[in-house]
Amino acid sequence: MSKLPKTASVVILGGGVMGASTAYHLASRGFKDVLLLEREPFFGMGATSRCAGGIRHQFKTEVNIRLSQASLPMIDAFEEETGQSALVQKCGYLFALTLEKDVEVFRKTVELQHVLGVQTEWLSGDEVRQLAAPCVFPDALAGSFNAEDGLADPNSIVMGYINAARRYGAVCITNCSAIGIDVSNNQVRKVQTSLGTIETKTVVNACGPWSASLGNEIGLEIPVFPLRRQWFVSEALPQLPPTFPFVIDFAQSLYFHREGSGLLSGMSNHNEKFGEDQNVNSEWELEHIEAAIQRMPLLENSGIQARQAGLYEMTPDAHPIIGPTPVEGFHLLSGFSGHGFMQGPICGKLMAEILIDGEATTIDVSMLDYNRFAEKRLIPEYNVV
Numbered sequence: 001m002s003k004l005p006k007t008a009s010v011v012i013l014g015g016g017v018m019g020a021s022t023a024y025h026l027a028s029r030g031f032k033d034v035l036l037l038e039r040e041p042f043f044g045m046g047a048t049s050r051c052a053g054g055i056r057h058q059f060k061t062e063v064n065i066r067l068s069q070a071s072l073p074m075i076d077a078f079e080e081e082t083g084q085s086a087l088v089q090k091c092g093y094l095f096a097l098t099l100e101k102d103v104e105v106f107r108k109t110v111e112l113q114h115v116l117g118v119q120t121e122w123l124s125g126d127e128v129r130q131l132a133a134p135c136v137f138p139d140a141l142a143g144s145f146n147a148e149d150g151l152a153d154p155n156s157i158v159m160g161y162i163n164a165a166r167r168y169g170a171v172c173i174t175n176c177s178a179i180g181i182d183v184s185n186n187q188v189r190k191v192q193t194s195l196g197t198i199e200t201k202t203v204v205n206a207c208g209p210w211s212a213s214l215g216n217e218i219g220l221e222i223p224v225f226p227l228r229r230q231w232f233v234s235e236a237l238p239q240l241p242p243t244f245p246f247v248i249d250f251a252q253s254l255y256f257h258r259e260g261s262g263l264l265s266g267m268s269n270h271n272e273k274f275g276e277d278q279n280v281n282s283e284w285e286l287e288h289i290e291a292a293i294q295r296m297p298l299l300e301n302s303g304i305q306a307r308q309a310g311l312y313e314m315t316p317d318a319h320p321i322i323g324p325t326p327v328e329g330f331h332l333l334s335g336f337s338g339h340g341f342m343q344g345p346i347c348g349k350l351m352a353e354i355l356i357d358g359e360a361t362t363i364d365v366s367m368l369d370y371n372r373f374a375e376k377r378l379i380p381e382y383n384v385v
């Protein structure tokens, strides 16, 4: 195991997809003395390991579409770049729309995707029924489908980045919790950890759903709130066609995709309150199963082989916070609001650009700044499930 260094040019807090990607992109550009700290015994045990693995272009806002346009090709090329396969499956994402109000919004969303060069298809209700089978959608009015969307493996991406970052000289340590940040004259000076103190002038807070707590003691309110979400995986369903896409019943925030020989299904509980509970809520699971069986009758005769709950890291506008804060040297890469896995590759690269070049150059993410909340420049996103 690596020893904790006494100094570092940058300390990245959190070894999920964001921290791992940042460490890799900094180190691969020759940035020296990169240190990543993860408090758990393994990397990627936070939100990243509990994620459903979905990767998609279909978003409503220009910045989210552009982030996907940059990030998904990085996932495609991941093995070439890091030596680790990301286990990509291009099964496509199908949004099934059953409410008129959603049809109107999605029509505009698909138009914007076309303007930006994303070839999402607009589907009639009958086309949705055909593509979603054996899911049943008698009430589908329309839908959208992109064959370039799909799935990838979160743990492979985290470990691919960690191992590659280490090859470029980054030090990545587990079982080490950041417990405080020393600031004087409004500048970061040290990070206090469970294993000792590190002198540094630059910190990247990539603590996912737990990002807010490290801001408190340095007087920084970080608007990132943990929100429980959960899913289950059915027993094997040999009747599922191998081409079955990632299907989302948008009105119910209910989704399905193939997971091994079974089916993974998740559904958002809109009454869930912010909090750090990561236990599966069994009452909600019953409601979820009932709704899931209505849409996917095959589930009626199947058991559950796995279940998981984890935390989304929500911001008030469901967009991340990327970049500096009013405390000199303290950066945020957090608040991905339920779609950070797919944005991890590009966002770690952008964070490296901010630290090395002074600004993100691959994509303009200046509107995702910390100050937008105080200045009331929020960016609403509709396609968050």
Ligand SMILES: Cc1cc2nc3c(=O)[nH]c(=O)nc-3n(C[C@H](O)[C@H](O)[C@H](O)COP(=O)(O)OP(=O)(O)OC[C@H]3O[C@@H](n4cnc5c(N)ncnc54)[C@H](O)[C@@H]3O)c2cc1C
Residues within 6 Å of the ligand: 013, 014, 015, 016, 017, 018, 019, 037, 038, 039, 040, 043, 044, 045, 046, 047, 048, 049, 050, 051, 052, 053, 054, 055, 176, 177, 178, 179, 206, 207, 208, 209, 210, 229, 230, 231, 309, 310, 311, 312, 313, 333, 334, 335, 336, 337, 338, 339, 340, 341, 342, 343
């Ligand atoms: C049920 C569920 C389904 C999801 N499905 C999808 C999906 O299909 N597609 C998608 O793109 N996204 C999905 N997401 C969202 C995605 O998982 C997250 O946006 C993403 O993983 C966030 O990555 P992160 O690195 O910011 O956070 P995390 O993976 O949580 O990493 C943060 C790390 O920081 C560590 N940490 C915290 N505090 C400290 C400290 N003080 N010191 C040291 N380390 C610390 C934690 O242990 C953790 O490992 C889903 C999330 C959930 C919960």
